[in-house]
């Protein structure tokens with residue numbers, strides 16, 4: 001729901017990767033910013049500036065070295081394993097550049113996967129997955145495996161999987177990076193449609209200026225810090 005208010009907040013977040021004994025990479029060096037309910041934020045910055053690192057932290061896939069990530073006011077570090085699983089499974093949807101679909105499963109079963117922890121019958125889960133696939137224009141491809149789909153279709157399956165739980169937030173890491181321009185525009189239109197219709201907050205990492213220009217806000221990272229935040 002787009003009811004205003006802070007959904008997610010990063011407070012002075014640092015993430016240092018340790019490689020062996022002596023080598024450290026300070027991927028994020030004190031990043032603070034907020035995502036409001038129903039926001040549409042583009043994260044931009046050169047390769048290696050820390051964009052994916054930040055997105056993984058926002059999605060509770062990784063933990064900050066210091067600083068805090070607050071989800072609806074609660075520090076993600078204070079959540080139990082069950083609460084974390086619920087957050088990752090139901091409240092947040094992920095879309096990646098390389099789709100990350102399970103190769104042995106059909107489109108339908110890939111999309112139904114995030115629903116497995118939810119009470120209800122397999123039949124109901126498959127119905128919900130079928131609805132999500134129909135919403136991304138793939139009603140006629142449900143039984144295809146990922147290798148039997150085009151790149152754009154695979155990304156649409158990934159979007160259906162990200163939104164089948166009706167999350168508050170979709171995090172997308174260069175969702176159009178492996179697609180041609182026209183297909184990339186279709187994918188962005190799809191994500192923007194979900195944002196507009198359901199009020200799902202959208203945070204998208206992109207290298208493409210035209211895509212960044214469509215967001216309501218832009219965050220620019222450089223060398224692990226926020227260089228500027230433009231409305």
Ligand SMILES: Nc1ncnc2c1ncn2[C@@H]1O[C@H](COP(=O)(O)OP(=O)(O)OP(=O)(O)O)[C@@H](O)[C@H]1O
Pocket residue numbers: 017018019025026027045046047048049050051052053054
């Ligand atoms: N698992 C890891 N272990 C060690 N260093 C890492 C790891 N992941 C990322 N890094 C380093 O952290 C820095 C930030 O990486 P990150 O993947 O966040 O960049 P990015 O902005 O997403 O770049 P790109 O646009 O190329 O995807 C880079 O210097 C990278 O080499």
Ligand SMILES: [Mg+2]
Pocket residue numbers: 051052053173
């Ligand atoms: Mg990246």
